[in-house]
Amino acid sequence: MPNELASIIVFTYNQEDLIEDALNSSLYQDYRPLELIICDDASKDRTGEVCKEWIKARGSFFDRILYCRNETNLGTTGNIHKGIGLSRGSIIKLLGGDDLLAPAAIKNGARFLEETSALVIFGNVIGFEWDGKSFLALETEPKLHTRRLLSLPPRRQFGILSSCSSIPAPGALYRRSFFEQVEPKGQDTFHVPDWPRWLKATSLGIPLVYRDFDAVYYRSHTHGHKNAAYKEKCHRDVLDCIEKLIRTNEELLTPLERMAVWANRKKHEKLLAKRNFEAQLYNAFMTLLKISIRSSLYLPIASDTAARQHPGSALELPFKLRIPS
Incomplete structure (x- = not known):
């Protein structure tokens, strides 16, 4: 049976120094067919120019590629939904323009989606810092208590998540039908897309499921727009x-x-x-x-396994990151 089309949706705003790394990480996915959608939320810097230059040089790698710049700033939530609407894949991976997609993340996530019949799968999110010389791991999420949370029935998940979410959203890989059921008309929030998404899904009886694969490297840096x-x-x-x-x-x-x-x-x-x-x-x-x-969720169990990436350990990538300016 042929693979389903997978869509990588990169959402970005004023990330001219970071977006190229995110786009380069999408090249190391041994999965086909694959499309790349880049949603630029009315950036005021050179983000758009960097994206267009990158597409011209490397866009042929994908079965379909699209760059879209919003005329006005829609906020994180609106920008993400713009990308979902432009995409065609039945499998969807959202990627922040300052993060990196782990090698083979799409293939591994798609396999777990198929094996579990889940509508959303969460993999590992490995925090990292990059100073131009060393690419080092920080914390790996989800932490043990959150992995346990992601094994519970959905209505129990809803109750625990009702006060706050500890689920690392960058690790999620979705089926399109998840958004059709959970967010058929988008979301009302402006900058908080994830917590309401988990609440709506679990209230509908849709489970949030964890599997052990590396999904995303999450960059630790200062977000200038978070004023x-x-x-x-x-x-x-x-x-x-x-x-x-x-x-x-x-x-x-x-x-x-x-x-x-x-x-x-x-x-x-x-x-x-x-x-x-x-x-x-x-x-x-x-x-x-x-x-x-x-x-x-915090009680120790004999079968508990520690994260494979430990803080301070060196990470390897199949491409070179840009030197920070």
Whole structure:
């Protein structure tokens, strides 16, 4: 049986110094057929020029390639959905313009999607830092307690995720039908696409599943666009998510989980009001509740396996990264 078309969707904004590395990582996927969609969220720097030059030099590697620049900034969520709408693949991999796709990630993820009949699979996300000389691993996610979370029934996952998400979104590989069921009309949030996505999926009975393969190398660096205005939109996204996705499914929550949701809502209301001390108090209360809710996920089990990449260990890539400017 021939492979299904897979789509790599790279979403980017003002990443002229980083986007070429992300695009180069997509060349080391031994999977066909493969398309590459690049969504530029109205960048103000040379991101678009770098993408077009790269496509001219290497675009023939793909069965289909497309660069799209938004006329206005749609935000992270809108930019991602623009890319999904432009893509044609039945398998979808989202990739931030500052991250790297691990070699063979598409092939391995597609195999697990087929074996499990899941609509979404999570692989390993390996944090890294690059100083122009050393390519070193930081933390590998998901951590053990999150891997356990990703083995639970979906309604149980919903309850645990209702206060916050520890799932590393860059590791996800999707079937198109996931978005058709979970986000048929897109999302209402501006900069927080992942947490509401997991909540909606699990409330519908769609499980979030982990398998042990390397999906993405996640770059550790300063995000220049994450200023006060960005953070304010994120706080509003969280409150919108609580109102539309959690409070409408409160019957799925335990009393402790409902209390944690309340504390999280109060925290973000106080942050919007610039009452940071009060926000810290609610956050401390929520943290205690989360520990109680997730306590069973932290208990040691004999079959536990450690992450294969350890902090400080050297990583290898089949291509050279750009020297930081």
